Amino acid sequence: xxxxxxxxxxxxxxxxxxxxxxxxxxxxxxxxxxxxxxxxxxxxxxxxxxxxxxxxxxxxxxxxxxxxxxxxxxxxxxxxxxxxxxxxxxxxxxxxxxxxxxxxxxxxxxxxxxxxxxxxxxxxxxxxxxxxxxxxxxxxxxxxxxxxxxxxxxxxxxxxxxxxxxxxxxxxxxxxxxxxxxxxxx
Numbered sequence: 001x002x003x004x005x006x007x008x009x010x011x012x013x014x015x016x017x018x019x020x021x022x023x024x025x026x027x028x029x030x031x032x033x034x035x036x037x038x039x040x041x042x043x044x045x046x047x048x049x050x051x052x053x054x055x056x057x058x059x060x061x062x063x064x065x066x067x068x069x070x071x072x073x074x075x076x077x078x079x080x081x082x083x084x085x086x087x088x089x090x091x092x093x094x095x096x097x098x099x100x101x102x103x104x105x106x107x108x109x110x111x112x113x114x115x116x117x118x119x120x121x122x123x124x125x126x127x128x129x130x131x132x133x134x135x136x137x138x139x140x141x142x143x144x145x146x147x148x149x150x151x152x153x154x155x156x157x158x159x160x161x162x163x164x165x166x167x168x169x170x171x172x173x174x175x176x177x178x179x180x181x182x183x184x185x186x
Contacts, residue, residue: 020066020076022147023054023128027070029153030130030143031100037141040103044135046071047112051127052120054147064113067128073101076151123156124148 027048034043048067050058058064065088069079072087091097097107121127124146131142144156 020061020063021151022126022145022149022153023048023050023063024066024070024074024076024079025151026128026145026147026153027067027130028073028075029070029145030132031071031073033143034132034141035100038132040100042134042140043099043103043132044105045112045133045137046097046099046105046107047114047131047133049114049116049129049131051116051129052125054126054128055115055117055119058115064109067113067130068097068107068109071100071130072098121146 030046034040048064048071050063050067054063065084066076068091069084069087072091074087091107092109095106095108096104099105121144126147126149127144128147129142129144132140134140146154146156148154
């Protein structure tokens with residue numbers, strides 16, 4: 001997978017591209033997936049399970065807030081950052097989430113966002129699963145995502161495809177150090 005410098009330098013909310021931007025993107029993708037594959041009226045609840053590093057640093061990096069914004073259909077580059085606090089309070093105090101920005105469902109911030117501090121998913125340390133449930137509490141659909149750095153997100157099964165192919169892989173710093181010294185770059 002190749003990237004341009006425009007992929008690396010993005011506009012987004014902080015403080016962390018892996019723990020804030022990535023989870024918002026993942027939840028927004030899930031919202032779009034739900035719109036395309038399910039009847040929104042069938043969805044009565046959504047949940048987010050955070051694993052590994054996303055769970056361990058989640059509160060400090062506002063991962064939970066980013067997830068809720070993504071579930072509301074917001075994206076890091078276009079969200080009005082001045083509105084995040086207002087939207088957060090609306091969901092926390094009202095107990096409802098405007099899923100995809102237009103379908104209101106009940107939402108309990110503490111119960112519907114779970115921090116699994118002791119569990120790391122095998123594919124990547126920044127894992128999360130987003131699920132949608134019907135009125136009876138049965139899972140309609142679930143997707144696992146990985147925030148792989150720089151705001152990039154891949155779905156379960158895609159992590160190998162994401163790994164870049166290096167033309168000149170660095171196995172040791174010694175050759176680079178010699179080259180830098182020879183070119184007087186140090």
